[in-house]
Amino acid sequence: MPPELKCPFCALIVPDWHFEWHTKEDQADVFLGKKTMACPYCHAGVAFDGFAVSKVELPGDVAMRDVVKATRWARVQSKSLRDYLETREGEPYVGVWTDAEIDAADKLVASEGA
Numbered sequence: 126m127p128p129e130l131k132c133p134f135c136a137l138i139v140p141d142w143h144f145e146w147h148t149k150e151d152q153a154d155v156f157l158g159k160k161t162m163a164c165p166y167c168h169a170g171v172a173f174d175g176f177a178v179s180k181v182e183l184p185g186d187v188a189m190r191d192v193v194k195a196t197r198w199a200r201v202q203s204k205s206l207r208d209y210l211e212t213r214e215g216e217p218y219v220g221v222w223t224d225a226e227i228d229a230a231d232k233l234v235a236s237e238g239a
């Protein structure tokens with residue numbers, strides 16, 4: 126989430142911004158305007174207030190999405206992260222992490238059990 130919002134920089138519709146993939150600390154900083162989240166297409170730092178994405182004058186640090194949080198999220202959808210990155214919503218995030226990072230996170234989360 127949020128889904129289907131247009132990036133204010135590149136104007137592409139992002140199927141899912143995956144705010145929830147950030148760490149709790151980064152989520153709090155984004156809400157406070159101390160950090161921005163990265164557009165998966167153009168990598169610009171975009172502000173997010175819980176409802177809308179917008180341009181900001183001073184983007185601050187761009188928060189990086191957390192590979193383990195993303196993998197746990199995918200597991201809730203009964204997918205590995207690698208499988209999710211092949212879906213329409215996941216495809217923009219191919220390239221955020223290396224193959225080795227994705228494999229390691231999928232193994233770790235699978236080992237956590239259900």
Ligand SMILES: [Zn+2]
Pocket residue numbers: 132133134135136137164165166167168169
């Ligand atoms: Zn963009």
